[in-house]
Amino acid sequence: DVKVTQSSRYLVKRTGEKVFLECVQDMDHENMFWYRQDPGLGLRLIYFSYDVKMKEKGDIPEGYSVSREKKERFSLILESASTNQTSMYLCASSEKGLAGYNEQFFGPGTRLTVL
Amino acid sequence: DAKTTQPPSMDCAEGRAANLPCNHSTISGNEYVYWYRQIHSQGPQYIIHGLKNNETNEMASLIITEDRKSSTLILPHATLRDTAVYYCIVRVAYDSKLTFGKGITLSVRP
Numbered sequence: 280d281v282k283v284t285q286s287s288r289y290l291v292k293r294t295g296e297k298v299f300l301e302c303v304q305d306m307d308h309e310n311m312f313w314y315r316q317d318p319g320l321g322l323r324l325i326y327f328s329y330d331v332k333m334k335e336k337g338d339i340p341e342g343y344s345v346s347r348e349k350k351e352r353f354s355l356i357l358e359s360a361s362t363n364q365t366s367m368y369l370c371a372s373s374e375k376g377l378a379g380y381n382e383q384f385f386g387p388g389t390r391l392t393v394l
Numbered sequence: 395d396a397k398t399t400q401p402p403s404m405d406c407a408e409g410r411a412a413n414l415p416c417n418h419s420t421i422s423g424n425e426y427v428y429w430y431r432q433i434h435s436q437g438p439q440y441i442i443h444g445l446k447n448n449e450t451n452e453m454a455s456l457i458i459t460e461d462r463k464s465s466t467l468i469l470p471h472a473t474l475r476d477t478a479v480y481y482c483i484v485r486v487a488y489d490s491k492l493t494f495g496k497g498i499t500l501s502v503r504p
Binding site for chain 2: 283310312314319320321322323324327329337338369371373375381382383384385386387388
C-alpha cells in the first residue's frame with residue numbers, strides 16, 4: 280500500500296514561530312504536493328515539487344516555502360506563523376504522469392492552530 | 395477557479411444507488427474527468443477517472459455524456475461508509491496538479 284505520512288496530526292504554535300510540516304512517501308513518487316483546506320474554500324494548492332530540489336508555486340504560496348532535499352520527503356515551512364495560517368494541511372504524492380492517469384495519494388493531514 | 399460545478403449536497407438511502415452529477419461544460423479535448431472523495435477527518439481518496447468512455451472499477455462507475463459536458467458518478471449500492479464529500483475534477487493529461495472545487499456532500503441514510 281502507498282503510504283504518505285505527515286509528522287503530526289495536530290500542532291499548536293504561536294504567532295511568529297517558524298513551523299515545519301514534514302511529509303514522507305514510501306512509493307518513490309516523483310511528484311509531491313502541499314494543500315491547505317479551510318471550511319467553505321475546499322483544498323487549495325500551496326506548492327508542489329516534481330523532482331528533488333525542484334519546486335513550483337501553487338495557487339496560494341504567500342507566507343510559505345518548501346524544501347525537497349530527498350525524493351521521499353517534502354517539507355512545508357511557515358517562516359513566521361500567523362493566525363490566518365490556522366488550517367488543515369494535506370500532503371500528497373503521485374508518479375510522474377502517465378498520460379491521462381495521475382492518481383494523487385494523500386496523507387492524513389496536519390491540523391495546525393496558530394495562536 | 396474550478397472548471398466543474400456540483401450541487402452542494404445530496405442524500406440517498408443505504409443500499410440504493412447514489413448518482414452524483416457534475417457539470418464541466420468548458421472541458422477541452424485533452425482534459426480528463428477525475429473523481430475523488432474525502433471522508434471526514436481523512437485525506438482525499440481517488441475513485442475513478444475517464445476521458446470520454448464510461449468507466450467502471452470496484453468502487454464506482456463513471457458515465458460521461460457524449461458531448462463530455464457533464465458526467466455522473468454512480469455508487470451502485472451506497473453504504474453508510476460512503477458518506478463523504480465527492481470532488482469532480484477536470485485535469486489536462488500532462489498536468490500533475492489537481493484543482494479541487496467545493497465538492498458535493500453525500501449523506502447516506504440508514
